[in-house]
Amino acid sequence: MQWLAATPWSHWAIWLISAAAVGGVVARPWGLPEAWWAVAGGVALTVSSLISSADAAAAVLQGSDVYLFLAGMMLLSELARRERLFDWLAAVAVAHSGGSPRRLFTLVYAVGILVTVLLSNDATAVVLTPAVYAATRHAGTRPLPYLLICAFIANAASFVLPISNPANLVVFGAHTPALASWLGEFSAASVVSIALTFLALRWSQRFALTGHLAPTGATPQLTCGGKLAAAGIAATAALLLTASALEWPLGFPTLLAGLGTTLAIWITGRASPWPVVKGVSWSILPLVGGLFVLARGIENTGLLEPLTQALAAFAGASPRAASLTAGAAVGLASNVANNLPLGLMAGSIARGAHLSTHLTGALLIGVDLGPNLSVTGSLATLLWLVALRREGEDISALRFLMLGACVMPPALFAALAVFSWLAPG
Numbered sequence: 001m002q003w004l005a006a007t008p009w010s011h012w013a014i015w016l017i018s019a020a021a022v023g024g025v026v027a028r029p030w031g032l033p034e035a036w037w038a039v040a041g042g043v044a045l046t047v048s049s050l051i052s053s054a055d056a057a058a059a060v061l062q063g064s065d066v067y068l069f070l071a072g073m074m075l076l077s078e079l080a081r082r083e084r085l086f087d088w089l090a091a092v093a094v095a096h097s098g099g100s101p102r103r104l105f106t107l108v109y110a111v112g113i114l115v116t117v118l119l120s121n122d123a124t125a126v127v128l129t130p131a132v133y134a135a136t137r138h139a140g141t142r143p144l145p146y147l148l149i150c151a152f153i154a155n156a157a158s159f160v161l162p163i164s165n166p167a168n169l170v171v172f173g174a175h176t177p178a179l180a181s182w183l184g185e186f187s188a189a190s191v192v193s194i195a196l197t198f199l200a201l202r203w204s205q206r207f208a209l210t211g212h213l214a215p216t217g218a219t220p221q222l223t224c225g226g227k228l229a230a231a232g233i234a235a236t237a238a239l240l241l242t243a244s245a246l247e248w249p250l251g252f253p254t255l256l257a258g259l260g261t262t263l264a265i266w267i268t269g270r271a272s273p274w275p276v277v278k279g280v281s282w283s284i285l286p287l288v289g290g291l292f293v294l295a296r297g298i299e300n301t302g303l304l305e306p307l308t309q310a311l312a313a314f315a316g317a318s319p320r321a322a323s324l325t326a327g328a329a330v331g332l333a334s335n336v337a338n339n340l341p342l343g344l345m346a347g348s349i350a351r352g353a354h355l356s357t358h359l360t361g362a363l364l365i366g367v368d369l370g371p372n373l374s375v376t377g378s379l380a381t382l383l384w385l386v387a388l389r390r391e392g393e394d395i396s397a398l399r400f401l402m403l404g405a406c407v408m409p410p411a412l413f414a415a416l417a418v419f420s421w422l423a424p425g
Contacts, residue, residue, distance in 0.1 A: 010050055010301075011301040011302070013048070013050055014045060014050050014051075014297045014298060014300070014301055015298065015301070017041055017044050017045055017048075017050070017294075017297070018041060018045075018294045018297060018298055018337065019336075020041065021037050021038055021040065021041025021042075021044075021290065021294055022037075022038075022041075022294070022337070022338055022376055023037075023376075024036075024037025024038075024040070024041070025037045025038055025287070025376070025382060026375050026376050026382075026385075026397050027397065033283055034283070034287050034382065034385075034386060035283040035284070035285075035286045035287035035290065037290075038286070038287045038288075038289075038290025038291050038294070039286050039287075039289070039290040040290075041290055041293070041294050042056060042059075042060075042289070042290040042292075042293030042294060042297075045293060045294070045297045046293070050297060051293070051296060051297045051300055055296055055300070056293050056296065058296070059292045059293045059295065059296035060289045060292055060293060062292055062296075063288055063289060063292045064251065065166075065249045065250065065251035065252075066166060066251065066288055067251065067285050067288065067289070068249075068251025068252055068254065068255045069120075069122070069166060069250050069251040069254045069255070070122060070126070070284055070285060070288065070383075071254075071255050071258065071280075071285065072236070072251070072253075072254030072255035072256070072257055072258035072259070073119075073120075073122060073123050073126045073127060073236075073254060073258070074126055074258075074280045074281060074282075074284065075255075075258030075259065075261070075262055075276065075277075075280060076127060076229065076232055076233055076236060076257065076258050076261060077126045077127045077130065077280075078276050078279045078280050079225075079229045079232065079258075079261055079262060079265060079276055080127065080130075080131070080226075080229040080230075080233065081130055081279070082225075082275070082276060082279065083223060083225035083226040083228070083229045083265065084220050084222075084223065084226055085131075085222070085226040085229045085230055086130050086131040086133075086134040087134050087138070087220045088220050088221070088222045088226055089131050089134070089135070090131060090132075090134035090135035090136075090137070090138040090139075091135075091138055091215070091220060093107055093108065093111070093135045094135060094138050094139045094213060094215050095215075097139070097213060099212045099213045099214075100212070100213070101141060101208075101209040101210065101211065101212075101213060102202075102209045104135070104139065104141075104146070104213065105145065105146060105149070105202065105205070105209055106202075108132055108135070108146050108149050109149050109153060109198055109201075109202075111128065112124055112128060112149050112150060112153035112154070112157070113153060113157045113194060115127065115128050116153055116154055116157040116158055116160070116164055117157055117160045117161055117164050118161075118163075118164075118237040118240070118241070119233070119236060119237050119240065120158075120163060120164055120165060120166060120240070120250075121154035121155060121157070121158040121164060121165045121368075121378070121380040122154075122165075122166065122379065122380050122383055124150055124153065124154040124380065124384075125150060125151070125154050125380045125381070125383035125384035125387060126383055126387060127233070128150050129147060129150045129384055129387040129388065129391070130387060130390075130391060132146050132147055132149065132150055133147060133391045133393070138215055139213040139214070139215055140213065140214045140215060141211075141213055142208060143391075143393060144208075144393060144395065145205040145208040145209060147384075147388060147393060148201065148205070148395075148403070149201065150384055150387075151372075151380075151381050151384045151400075152197055152201055152372050152407055153194070153197065154378075154380040154381070154384065155368055155369055155371050155372045155377070155378055155380060155381070156193045156194050156197035156369060156372065156411060157190065157193070157194050158368040158369070158380070159186050159189070159190055159193075159364060159365060159368045159369070160186065160187075160190045161179070161182065161183075161241075161244070162176055162177075162179070162182055162244050163240045163241065163243075163244040163250060165368050165380075166250065167339060167340070167343035167364075167367050167368060167378075167379075168364060168368070169250070170343045170344055170347050171343050171346050171347045171350065171360065171363060171364045171367060172347070172350075172360060172364070175351075175357070175360075176247070177357060179244070179245060181357075185357070185358065185361050185419075185422075186361065186365075186419070188418050188419070188422060189365060189415040189416070189418050189419040189422075190415075192411070192414050192415045192418050193365075193369055193411050193412075193414075193415040196410050196411040196414055196415075197372070197407055197408075197411045200406055200407040200410060200411065201403075201407050203406075204403055204406055204407065224268055224269070225265045225268070225269050228261060228264050228265050228268065229261060229265065231261070232257055232258070232260065232261025232264070235257050235260075235261075236253075236254055236257040236258075239253040239254070239256070239257055240253065240254065262276060281386060281387075281390065283386075284383060284386060287382070287386075288340070288379065291338060291340045291341065291379070292340070292341075294341060295337075295340060295341030295344050295345070298337065298341055298345070299341070299344065299345060299348065319356070319358070319359060320420045320421075321420075322359060322362075323358065323359055323361075323362035323416065323419065323420040324362070324413075324416050324417065324420050326359065326362055326363055326366070327362035327363060327365050327366040327370075327412075327416040327419075328366060328370075328412065328413065328416060329366070330342060330346055330363050330366030330367055330370060331365070331366035331367070331369060331370020331371075331373075331408075331412050332366075332370060332373070333366075333370075334366065334367060334370040334371045334377050334378065335370065335371060335373045335374040335376055335377045336376070338371075338376055338377065338378065338379070338382075339367045339368070339370065339371045339377055339378045339379070340378075340379050342367055343367045346360075346363040346364070346366075346367055349363070350363060358419075361419065362416060362419060362420065365412070365415055365416055365419060366412070366416070369408070369411060369412050369415060370408065370412055372404055372407055372408035372411070372412075373401065373404040373405065373408040373409075374397065374400060374401050374404055375395070375397050375400045375401075376397070377404075
C-alpha cells in the first residue's frame, strides 16, 4: 500500500493510457481500426511528455526486425490468397477429412502446429487463418470453431523452437540457448502444452463438430502462381531455420522471401504486383509500433526494479517454486498488458536479476502460453483478430475470455509443472 501511495501521478497516467489503448485495440470503439488506438496511445504518451520523443522513437526502432518479419509474412499471405493457394489447400484438407468435422478439426490443428513451429506463431495468425477460412467455406461448415485453432495453437506451440515465436528471442536476447539445449529444455513442456490445449479446445467445440461435411464448389487447380507461393512459404521456413541456427535476425530473411516470391510471380505471370501490395494489411505495422511505445512507457515507470529484486530473492530460496510462480504470474499479466511489452520486461528482469537459463525459460513459457486466456494476450492473437475480421468473422472479447479460461490454465500450469520438475537441482 505504501508503494501505491508513493507512485507518482505520471506513472498512473502511463498505465491508464496504456490500458485504454490496448482496450481500444480489442473493442474498436466507433469502428476505428486497431492500429489507430495503439498509435493514439503512443502519441498521447509522447505529447503529454510522459515519455520523451527520443525515447518513443527509440522504442519504435526497437521493433525494426518485427516489422520486416511481418511485412514478409503478409506479402506471402496475400500472394497465396490471390493465387488461390489457400483455396487449393482447403480442398485438399476437406478431401482428407472424409466428411468428418472432427477429423478436419484434428487435421487443421496438426497443420497449425507445423506452421507455428517452422514459421512462427505470427505466421499462423497471418497465413493459416485465411487458409482455414477457405477450408471451412469449401466444406460448407461454420468457420469459427476451426478458426479458433489458429489463435490457440499459435501460442501453445510457440516455444517448440526459438523461431516459433519472435518473443523467444526477445526474452533470451543474446543468451538464447543452442538448438540442442533448447529442445532438451522445452520439448516436454511443449508436448504437454500442445496436447492439453488440443483436448480442452476440442472438448469446448464438441457440439459444433457434429454432422457431415458437404463440400461446395469444384476443387480448384493449383496454378503456376500458386505453386510459386507455396515454394516461397517453404523457402521462408528453411530461411528461418537457417537464420535461427546462425543466430541472425529473422526479419530480413522473411522480407527477402516475400519480395522474391512476389517478383517471381510477377515475372512468370506478367501481372502488376501493385494489387498484392495494396491488399496487404499494412496497418498492422503501426499497430505494433504503437505497442512498442506503450511498452517503453510502462518500462519507464520503474515497475521492473522491485519485480527484479523480488524474483532474484525468490529464485535463490526456491528455484522450482520460483519457476512455477514467475511463469504463471507473467502468463496472467500478459493478458493485461499484451505479451509484447511483457516479453521485453521479462527479458529485462531476467538479465537484471541474472536469472538461470531455466528460470528465464519459465518466464518465456508464461509469455508464450499465458496469452491464450484473452484476445489482448499476444501479438499473434491480435493479428489473428485482424485476419478474422478481414474474412467477415468476429468474436467478442468476453466470449474469447470464457473459452480461454477453459483452455489456457490447464495447459500453462501443467507445462510449467513439467518444466519445473525437470529443472536441474
